[in-house]
Amino acid sequence: MLSYQHIYHAGNLADVQKHALLARMLTYMTAKDKPLSYFETHAGRGLYALDADESLKTGEAAAGIDAVEALGWFPEDHPYAVALAQVRARFGDRSYPGSPMLAAQLLRPQDRMTLAELHPREFEALKQSLSGSGARCLKQDGFGMLLAETPPEPRRGLVLIDPSYELKSDYDMLPDFVAKLHRKWNVGVVALWYPILTSGAHQPMLKVLEARNLPGALRHEVQFGPARPGHRMIGSGLYVINTPYGTHDEADRLSDLFATL
Ligand code: SAM
Numbered sequence: 183m184l185s186y187q188h189i190y191h192a193g194n195l196a197d198v199q200k201h202a203l204l205a206r207m208l209t210y211m212t213a214k215d216k217p218l219s220y221f222e223t224h225a226g227r228g229l230y231a232l233d234a235d236e237s238l239k240t241g242e243a244a245a246g247i248d249a250v251e252a253l254g255w256f257p258e259d260h261p262y263a264v265a266l267a268q269v270r271a272r273f274g275d276r277s278y279p280g281s282p283m284l285a286a287q288l289l290r291p292q293d294r295m296t297l298a299e300l301h302p303r304e305f306e307a308l309k310q311s312l313s314g315s316g317a318r319c320l321k322q323d324g325f326g327m328l329l330a331e332t333p334p335e336p337r338r339g340l341v342l343i344d345p346s347y348e349l350k351s352d353y354d355m356l357p358d359f360v361a362k363l364h365r366k367w368n369v370g371v372v373a374l375w376y377p378i379l380t381s382g383a384h385q386p387m388l389k390v391l392e393a394r395n396l397p398g399a400l401r402h403e404v405q406f407g408p409a410r411p412g413h414r415m416i417g418s419g420l421y422v423i424n425t426p427y428g429t430h431d432e433a434d435r436l437s438d439l440f441a442t443l
Pocket of ligand 1: 197279301324344
C-alpha cells in the first residue's frame with residue numbers, strides 16, 4: 183500500500199512552482215474557444231486544509247505559499263492567485279487547491295477533465311472535493327488510465343503527471359512512458375513533475391528524456407533550502423513537451439523569484 187499523503191506537503195515550494203506553471207499553461211490553452219481534454223495521473227485529494235495537523239507539523243506551506251504570497255510573488259490577476267482566491271472564498275481562508283481543484287477553477291464547461299488516484303482515502307476525498315465540477319474521477323493506476331484514454335476527444339489538451347516517486351522504478355520507466363504517450367497523442371501537452379533530491383536521483387531520468395528530443399520541450403528547475411534539517415528535497419522540476427506558447431516567460435519569472443529566496 184502506498185503511504186504518501188500530499189497533505190503534509192500541500193502548498194510547499196514545489197507546489198508553488200508546479201501550480202503556478204500549470205495555472206499559466208491552462209490560461210494560455212483556454213484563451214482559444216476550442217475545447218480541451220485535461221488529465222491527471224496522480225491527482226491527490228484535490229483540496230487541502232493548511233491548518234490541518236499534518237500541514238502544521240511540517241510547516242511546508244508556511245515556508246511555501248504563505249511566504250511567497252507575503253513577498254507579493256503573484257499579482258491578483260495571475261491565474262494561480264485567481265484560483266487561490268476562488269477556492270478560499272468557497273472553502274475558507276486556509277484552504278489550498280491541489281492541482282485538480284486548481285484546474286477546475288481555470289477550465290471551462292466545454293473542457294473534459296479525467297483524474298486518476300489510487301489511494302482509497304485520497305480517492306474518496308477527491309471525488310467529494312471535485313463533485314459538481316464535471317470531472318471524471320477514476321480509482322485506478324494513472325499510467326494505465328492515460329494510455330487507455332489517449333488520444334482523447336477533444337484532441338487538444340494537457341496531462342499533469344505528478345507521481346510521488348515512492349517506487350524508484352518510476353524514474354526508470356517514465357522516459358519510455360512519456361515517449362510512448364507522445365506517439366499516441368502527438369499534440370498533447372505533457373507536464374511531468376519531479377523532485378530535485380540531494381541524491382540527484384532525477385538526473386538519469388532527465389538525461390534519457392532529453393535524448394529523446396521530444397518537440398517543444400521545456401525543462402524548468404528551481405532550487406530551495408531543505409524544509410527541515412536532513413530533508414532530501416532541495417528543488418522542484420517540471421519537464422514539459424509541446425509547451426504552450428508563453429510558458430517560458432512564466433518559467434523565467436519564477437526562476438528569478440526563486441533565486442531571491
Ligand atoms: N497532483 C497533486 C497536487 O499537485 O495537488 C498531488 C499528487 S501527490 C504528489 C501523488 C498522488 O498519487 C498521491 O495521492 C498518491 O496516492 C497517488 N498515486 C500514487 N501512485 C499512483 C498511481 N500509480 N496511480 C494513481 N495515483 C497514484
